[in-house]
Amino acid sequence: MRLLRTLFCLSILSSRAFAEDTDLAGAQKVKHNYQSDVARLRKIVIDSLYSHQEIFIRELISNANDALEKLRLTALTDKSVWNGEPLNITIKAVKDEDGKGGRLIISDTGIGMSPEELTTNLGTLAKSGTSDFLAKAEGQDNTGTGNLIGAFGLGFYSSFLVADRVYVASVPPKSEKVPSPVQYVFSSSADDASFEIFPDPRGNTIGRGTEITLHLKPDATEYLDTTKITELINKHSSYSSSFPIYLFTQRTEDVPDEDAVEEPAATTPVAEGEATESPVDSETPQKDEDEAIVEDVTADEEKKADEPAPPKMKSVVVDEWVQLNAQPPLWTRDPKNVTTEEYEQFYNAFFKDFTKPLAWHHFSGDSGSGVSFKAILYLPAKIAEDYWQQPLASKSKDIKLMVKRVFITSDLGDDGLPKWASWVKVVVDADDLPLNVSRETLQSNRFLKQLKGIIIKRLIQTFTKIAEEDAEKFKEIQETYGSIFKLGAVEDLKNRDKLTSLTRFTTTQRNETSLDQYLENKKKGQKQIFYLAEMGKKPEDLAQSIFVEKLHARGYEVLLLTEPLDEILVGNLRQWKNIPFQDVAKAGLKFGDEELDPEEEKEQQKALTEKFKPLLDWLKVEAKDVVRDVVISNRLVKSPCAIVAEMGGYTANVQKMMTASNAKGNRGGILHDFALKAKSLEINPRSPLIEGLLRRVEDLPADEDEKDEEAEAELKEIASILIDGALVRSGFEVPDSNRFFSRVDRVLRRSLGVSETAPTDETVKPAPPVDPELPSEDDEQPPVQMPPMDEDDGKAKVIIPEHMKKDVSIEMEEIDEDGNPVVQHDEL
Ligand SMILES: *[C@@H]1O[C@H](CO)[C@@H](O)[C@H](O)[C@H]1NC(C)=O
Numbered sequence: 001m002r003l004l005r006t007l008f009c010l011s012i013l014s015s016r017a018f019a020e021d022t023d024l025a026g027a028q029k030v031k032h033n034y035q036s037d038v039a040r041l042r043k044i045v046i047d048s049l050y051s052h053q054e055i056f057i058r059e060l061i062s063n064a065n066d067a068l069e070k071l072r073l074t075a076l077t078d079k080s081v082w083n084g085e086p087l088n089i090t091i092k093a094v095k096d097e098d099g100k101g102g103r104l105i106i107s108d109t110g111i112g113m114s115p116e117e118l119t120t121n122l123g124t125l126a127k128s129g130t131s132d133f134l135a136k137a138e139g140q141d142n143t144g145t146g147n148l149i150g151a152f153g154l155g156f157y158s159s160f161l162v163a164d165r166v167y168v169a170s171v172p173p174k175s176e177k178v179p180s181p182v183q184y185v186f187s188s189s190a191d192d193a194s195f196e197i198f199p200d201p202r203g204n205t206i207g208r209g210t211e212i213t214l215h216l217k218p219d220a221t222e223y224l225d226t227t228k229i230t231e232l233i234n235k236h237s238s239y240s241s242s243f244p245i246y247l248f249t250q251r252t253e254d255v256p257d258e259d260a261v262e263e264p265a266a267t268t269p270v271a272e273g274e275a276t277e278s279p280v281d282s283e284t285p286q287k288d289e290d291e292a293i294v295e296d297v298t299a300d301e302e303k304k305a306d307e308p309a310p311p312k313m314k315s316v317v318v319d320e321w322v323q324l325n326a327q328p329p330l331w332t333r334d335p336k337n338v339t340t341e342e343y344e345q346f347y348n349a350f351f352k353d354f355t356k357p358l359a360w361h362h363f364s365g366d367s368g369s370g371v372s373f374k375a376i377l378y379l380p381a382k383i384a385e386d387y388w389q390q391p392l393a394s395k396s397k398d399i400k401l402m403v404k405r406v407f408i409t410s411d412l413g414d415d416g417l418p419k420w421a422s423w424v425k426v427v428v429d430a431d432d433l434p435l436n437v438s439r440e441t442l443q444s445n446r447f448l449k450q451l452k453g454i455i456i457k458r459l460i461q462t463f464t465k466i467a468e469e470d471a472e473k474f475k476e477i478q479e480t481y482g483s484i485f486k487l488g489a490v491e492d493l494k495n496r497d498k499l500t501s502l503t504r505f506t507t508t509q510r511n512e513t514s515l516d517q518y519l520e521n522k523k524k525g526q527k528q529i530f531y532l533a534e535m536g537k538k539p540e541d542l543a544q545s546i547f548v549e550k551l552h553a554r555g556y557e558v559l560l561l562t563e564p565l566d567e568i569l570v571g572n573l574r575q576w577k578n579i580p581f582q583d584v585a586k587a588g589l590k591f592g593d594e595e596l597d598p599e600e601e602k603e604q605q606k607a608l609t610e611k612f613k614p615l616l617d618w619l620k621v622e623a624k625d626v627v628r629d630v631v632i633s634n635r636l637v638k639s640p641c642a643i644v645a646e647m648g649g650y651t652a653n654v655q656k657m658m659t660a661s662n663a664k665g666n667r668g669g670i671l672h673d674f675a676l677k678a679k680s681l682e683i684n685p686r687s688p689l690i691e692g693l694l695r696r697v698e699d700l701p702a703d704e705d706e707k708d709e710e711a712e713a714e715l716k717e718i719a720s721i722l723i724d725g726a727l728v729r730s731g732f733e734v735p736d737s738n739r740f741f742s743r744v745d746r747v748l749r750r751s752l753g754v755s756e757t758a759p760t761d762e763t764v765k766p767a768p769p770v771d772p773e774l775p776s777e778d779d780e781q782p783p784v785q786m787p788p789m790d791e792d793d794g795k796a797k798v799i800i801p802e803h804m805k806k807d808v809s810i811e812m813e814e815i816d817e818d819g820n821p822v823v824q825h826d827e828l
């Protein structure tokens with residue numbers, strides 16, 4: 001997407017810069033229309049950044065830097081393009097004669113552009129970039145757009161924020177193919193729908209590179225002020241280029257007046273008078289200074305009359321190129337001596353991200369293979385949205401590798417950082433690599449492999465240090481990086497323990513706990529880490545689940561897993577510090593204190609099983625389509641019953657994910673059917689409802705002859721509602737909701753004393769007869785509102801109605817026999 005950025009460049013100003021009056025009449029101008037998208041974009045940029053005018057300078061310098069970098073990299077393979085003369089960026093402000101307006105000229109000695117490149121790069125845009133930009137620009141406030149235009153390589157258009165008319169003169173380097181390239185000009189005004197391309201009537205004044213001349217709008221003349229320019233560069237761009245940025249300045253200076261010194265009569269008062277009237281002095285307006293000098297001379301004369309008089313002085317205007325980014329690169333400085341603001345400004349300029357970084361780590365080291373380096377690692381405040389769309393397809397783009405302060409590459413090759421860390425922004429400067437090292441040779445270099453390990457180690461250290469030392473900050477970190485830690489713990493086996501230690505969970509007792517803190521809080525005898533998972537639910541709601549009611553009531557802590565990665569993480573970890581995880585919605589739950597009073601406990605359980613046997617047996621038959629077993633529960637307090645997944649069965653959460661991904665079709669039937677039914681119905685022996693049901697079941701006549709069909713049917717209906725209710729309470733869906741509700745209706749009628757069989761009056765007014773006539777055009781019809789269509793890009797897509805977009809996402813996931821999502825490590 002950085003289509004344009006790479007292409008701008010620039011150069012030194014010849015004495016003949018473009019002025020309004022440059023004679024263009026003779027040039028063969030070719031007029032082009034902007035591609036329509038460019039015209040629209042230019043308008044968006046101008047409108048949305050109106051109050052952020054000043055960013056134009058940052059964008060143009062950034063483009064110039066890219067052009068210089070591109071030249072240097074091209075020269076690695078084609079030496080003919082660059083003979084080694086200095087690469088630089090220059091800025092010159094030229095006031096109009098009338099003193100009102102003026103031009104700002106920004107030049108680089110970079111790669112330059114041919115007329116075709118001028119047309120393509122400044123007049124058209126690749127489609128994908130355009131629609132992305134438009135989509136984002138529309139959803140953003142102005143500052144957001146400010147960040148975006150750089151990212152989309154649209155920086156050049158910000159010129160029109162301050163300029164009525166922009167000339168871009170450019171000439172590519174001499175090469176074997178084109179030994180004498182011609183300098184061309186792109187010219188456009190802020191309002192034009194078209195631009196012109198023509199050979200520069202001044203000839204080749206640049207040598208190589210690009211020169212952008214901005215004819216400033218009347219409200220933008222402040223940018224002619226060198227103090228203002230210096231301030232802006234310091235603020236936005238002092239770290240955005242490793243090439244020198246020079247500003248043209250003029251200052252007046254007092255110098256010895258050679259003509260005056262040669263006059264031998266300078267010691268007499270008469271000569272003094274003559275001197276002040278000399279033609280040289282009359283050229284310089286600073287009378288006061290002249291008088292001061294005269295006084296000094298007089299004073300000296302009184303003291304030491306025979307010494308030669310000091311030379312006469314005069315004021316002259318000195319032209320000077322002042323380097324604005326003269327200080328050494330930030331990463332080479334002593335961290336103790338770098339301020340927070342400097343780190344932040346550097347981050348903004350260097351990584352072109354204009355938000356404040358959350359944290360950074362500045363370090364130096366030795367790779368172990370003899371390469372020493374300095375580096376700064378930054379944690380961005382936000383992880384880009386598209387990262388989370390496909391985290392496993394992400395690639396690190398912002399590891400900027402420099403050699404002796406010169407940018408080499410940000411492409412670490414295919415096996416870059418682990419995916420969980422691909423968002424990290426790092427600048428690394430290695431001292432001991434050859435400058436001419438190419439991207440390809442680098443990728444086979446040991447240093448690069450070691451570097452990846454070093455970055456990951458430092459990154460984890462940075463997080464761990466914050467977690468230990470700054471709770472406030474770590475809260476912020478959790479918001480942005482909480483899911484990253486979980487992804488990392490799943491993906492990165494080598495660092496799994498450290499990353500798992502950084503994860504935080506909500507529990508039934510606390511908003512935030514680490515697994516270690518959970519273990520510190522476990523009860524005597526507790527041999528399981530309890531958790532309950534339901535993706536997308538709020539922890540507060542999950543805490544109301546029947547599965548945690550007894551655990552919670554007894555004071556055990558339960559992890560409430562609501563994020564997509566939580567259950568995957570737990571499934572991968574299986575245990576933490578040798579304590580296994582236990583899904584509290586599954587069989588196998590043990591409090592751990594059962595052994596503390598085993599006899600009593602067992603007696604009690606036995607007595608209950610004995611007492612409820614008739615109900616258990618009866619329910620086993622009634623619930624046979626839904627569960628495999630019915631047992632006395634040890635996990636319920638208030639609720640009468642629950643459906644619990646057995647070891648190999650699906651929990652409600654997994655079953656939902658299965659339905660969503662339609663895994664049944666993919667997985668074949670038997671295992672799936674088994675897992676679907678591998679559930680138990682647990683009943684709460686202390687619930688009055690269950691006790692009541694037991695009594696009714698016991699009352700049923702055992703003898704076939706005495707069968708009370710009606711009472712039995714009624715009881716079956718109640719049981720069926722109870723079972724369906726248990727499904728719903730436990731997060732499952734009822735198999736047939738229509739039947740469920742008609743049963744509920746019948747029970748309601750019964751309790752209201754209404755006849756169960758009395759029919760509802762179902763008569764309705766039938767529709768009028770068939771009428772194939774279509775409405776004529778004259779009939780007034782409200783216009784049909786069609787939803788806007790996305791541009792047809794030829795790709796298959798699923799159209800989701802607007803109101804559903806936020807609820808629906810389409811995902812496929814593979815799961816294993818236990819119903820746990822399968823994570824394929826070898827793909828990570
Ligand atoms: C910039 O570089 C060019 C050569 O590439 C050189 O001629 C010019 O003097 C440099 N400008 C400054 C201000 O140093």
Ligand SMILES: *[C@@H]1O[C@H](CO)[C@@H](O)[C@H](O)[C@H]1NC(C)=O
Nearest residue numbers: 327332333334335336337338
């Ligand atoms: C710190 O910076 C100041 C000025 O910026 C400089 O004078 C001083 O030498 C620096 N100290 C170190 C240790 O680099």
Ligand SMILES: *[C@@H]1O[C@H](CO)[C@@H](O)[C@H](O)[C@H]1NC(C)=O
Nearest residue numbers: 076077434435436437438441
């Ligand atoms: C890089 O430069 C060194 C000498 O400075 C030379 O020996 C080496 O062959 C060069 N490598 C490449 C890839 O051009």
Ligand SMILES: *[C@@H]1O[C@H](CO)[C@@H](O)[C@H](O)[C@H]1NC(C)=O
Nearest residue numbers: 506507509510511512539540
């Ligand atoms: C936990 O979070 C909830 C809502 O986010 C809040 O109301 C409550 O005060 C928090 N509790 C603690 C102990 O921080």
